[in-house]
Amino acid sequence: MRVALIQQRYHGSKEATTKKTLDLINRVEGVDLVLLQELHQAPYFCQEESTDWFTLAQDFEIDLEFWRWVSEERRIVLVASLFEQRAPGLYHNTAVVFDKGKIAGRYRKMHIPDDPGFYEKFYFTPGDLGFEPIETSVGRLGVLICWDQWFPEAARIMALKGAQILLYPTAIGWFDDDPQEEQRRQLEAWITIQRSHAIANGLPLVAVNRVGFEEDRSGCLKGIRFWGNSFACGPQGELLIQLSTDQEESGVVEIDLDRSREVREIWPFLRDRRIEAYSCLLERYCDGSEKNR
Amino acid sequence: MRVALIQQRYHGSKEATTKKTLDLINRVEGVDLVLLQELHQAPYFCQEESTDWFTLAQDFEIDLEFWRWVSEERRIVLVASLFEQRAPGLYHNTAVVFDKGKIAGRYRKMHIPDDPGFYEKFYFTPGDLGFEPIETSVGRLGVLICWDQWFPEAARIMALKGAQILLYPTAIGWFDDDPQEEQRRQLEAWITIQRSHAIANGLPLVAVNRVGFEEDRSGCLKGIRFWGNSFACGPQGELLIQLSTDQEESGVVEIDLDRSREVREIWPFLRDRRIEAYSCLLERYCDGSEKNR
Numbered sequence: 001m002r003v004a005l006i007q008q009r010y011h012g013s014k015e016a017t018t019k020k021t022l023d024l025i026n027r028v029e030g031v032d033l034v035l036l037q038e039l040h041q042a043p044y045f046c047q048e049e050s051t052d053w054f055t056l057a058q059d060f061e062i063d064l065e066f067w068r069w070v071s072e073e074r075r076i077v078l079v080a081s082l083f084e085q086r087a088p089g090l091y092h093n094t095a096v097v098f099d100k101g102k103i104a105g106r107y108r109k110m111h112i113p114d115d116p117g118f119y120e121k122f123y124f125t126p127g128d129l130g131f132e133p134i135e136t137s138v139g140r141l142g143v144l145i146c147w148d149q150w151f152p153e154a155a156r157i158m159a160l161k162g163a164q165i166l167l168y169p170t171a172i173g174w175f176d177d178d179p180q181e182e183q184r185r186q187l188e189a190w191i192t193i194q195r196s197h198a199i200a201n202g203l204p205l206v207a208v209n210r211v212g213f214e215e216d217r218s219g220c221l222k223g224i225r226f227w228g229n230s231f232a233c234g235p236q237g238e239l240l241i242q243l244s245t246d247q248e249e250s251g252v253v254e255i256d257l258d259r260s261r262e263v264r265e266i267w268p269f270l271r272d273r274r275i276e277a278y279s280c281l282l283e284r285y286c287d288g289s290e291k292n293r
Numbered sequence: 294m295r296v297a298l299i300q301q302r303y304h305g306s307k308e309a310t311t312k313k314t315l316d317l318i319n320r321v322e323g324v325d326l327v328l329l330q331e332l333h334q335a336p337y338f339c340q341e342e343s344t345d346w347f348t349l350a351q352d353f354e355i356d357l358e359f360w361r362w363v364s365e366e367r368r369i370v371l372v373a374s375l376f377e378q379r380a381p382g383l384y385h386n387t388a389v390v391f392d393k394g395k396i397a398g399r400y401r402k403m404h405i406p407d408d409p410g411f412y413e414k415f416y417f418t419p420g421d422l423g424f425e426p427i428e429t430s431v432g433r434l435g436v437l438i439c440w441d442q443w444f445p446e447a448a449r450i451m452a453l454k455g456a457q458i459l460l461y462p463t464a465i466g467w468f469d470d471d472p473q474e475e476q477r478r479q480l481e482a483w484i485t486i487q488r489s490h491a492i493a494n495g496l497p498l499v500a501v502n503r504v505g506f507e508e509d510r511s512g513c514l515k516g517i518r519f520w521g522n523s524f525a526c527g528p529q530g531e532l533l534i535q536l537s538t539d540q541e542e543s544g545v546v547e548i549d550l551d552r553s554r555e556v557r558e559i560w561p562f563l564r565d566r567r568i569e570a571y572s573c574l575l576e577r578y579c580d581g582s583e584k585n586r
Contacts, residue, residue: 110570147565156446157570199443273446277424277450278446281568
């Protein structure tokens with residue numbers, strides 16, 4: 001399976017940005033699956049809390065039809081990352097998978113961050129579709145989104161439900177004021193934890209992140225420098241491709257889904273899980289305080 | 294807290310090997326916590342399945358007393374990795390934590406591997422003490438053992454139960470016949486997945502592995518070249534120390550347990566876990582087959 005990673009910046013408007021996305025898609029040849037970054041049509045608006053941005057989600061149905069059409073035209077499986085209006089006042093951060101003109105399924109971001117500059121809890125209701133792989137003509141896709149990548153639980157459940165590959169549309173970056181050493185730790189941690197999901201579950205993984213500096217329109221913070229470094233790794237966590245820190249670009253990687261069987265047979269982690277001893281995983285914190293109020 | 298990593302080879306007998314362990318411990322100055330490798334008194338006997346090796350476990354009580362004495366003499370917290378006879382025909386791979394002359398607690402390896410050359414299921418009954426941090430004078434230690442390191446569940450539960458540091462006595466190595474590229478993937482995966490446990494849980498982590506080549510006494514396989522690379526990382530997964538691939542040596546690293554709070558406050562993964570959506574983690578595989586027999 002040939003997978004394209006489309007890493008780009010925001011170009012000031014949805015139209016200009018989407019045009020660039022299509023340019024990048026058109027430049028890759030003979031790909032089966034295309035992964036776009038998180039909220040690829042929009043700026044990373046979660047830098048501020050403003051109701052203005054909810055208008056973007058009103059076009060969800062139009063967006064669906066547009067990206068469905070792209071997947072049909074290009075005969076690809078396409079993972080788009082959209083802002084979904086479910087009802088006025090009820091919005092999700094939603095990845096939609098299109099399979100050559102059909103909607104194959106959607107995933108609503110389950111883990112929602114809220115940190116300075118990443119005020120997603122204001123915009124996105126936590127997903128209620130659970131962690132369900134999406135069946136497509138190229139395989140069962142374990143689509144997760146950005147903050148989900150820090151939670152081994154999400155990747156594990158996708159694997160236990162039969163996902164054949166893990167996909168992470170992402171928007172993550174640095175604050176320029178952070179020391180270089182801290183910036184390096186953050187980037188390394190981001191790559192390391194995702195590679196570890198590949199290893200723990202014997203699955204290939206693709207993460208696509210945006211690039212470019214986006215200022216904080218509210219002026220509270222100085223803005224985010226999205227760090228790119230979109231990458232793919234195999235089921236032993238081995239890096240297969242890694243894009244630049246600051247360039248708009250596409251990458252194409254060949255991924256062999258059959259290698260998972262081979263790796264899992266000699267690294268049989270799924271065989272040895274101690275499920276009878278894992279009940280604590282369903283608790284917030286295992287200090288008993290919610291039982292002894 | 295100053296932590297010593299003691300990475301060594303097997304010297305042909307328990308006496309000679311233990312003498313070397315004590316030499317290495319004596320060479321480190323002013324340490325609070327000492328971590329030894331998995332089954333540090335013995336060869337890695339699980340390369341073959343032979344009842345001969347069970348005799349080693351009969352000395353468990355003597356071993357306890359010896360390492361308790363070492364911890365008292367040196368005024369250290371010491372994590373030893375021993376072969377425990379619980380009853381004839383019932384054995385565990387057990388880490389024991391000694392705190393300046395007292396037994397602070399024990400952990401019985403929960404995840405037991407069984408691969409060519411690593412026939413541990415023959416020797417070790419899977420642990421029945423669960424994942425419980427051990428309280429000591431230097432903090433609550435999340436002691437896990439080797440194969441446990443491939444399971445994010447184990448690290449997570451230790452964190453949820455209040456562990457302040459994750460510790461992994463280990464015995465892992467290469468087969469010389471494997472291509473170099475495969476050997477590199479294995480070593481990188483081993484480091485990557487453990488760093489990811491530090492990241493996911495905002496905890497420092499120390500892993501100690503043995504070095505040296507040990508032949509397979511049964512002659513079935515050619516033996517294992519233990520790859521060393523004992524290391525420690527901080528709560529962002531940042532490497533703090535990494536020992537060599539093939540040398541017997543000790544390393545000392547300063548670990549600041551208070552950094553976990555700082556890291557967790559800005560990377561608040563524990564805040565956002567979707568525990569109501571994790572029930573699949575308690576299943577072997579989420580295909581429903583065990584319910585629909």
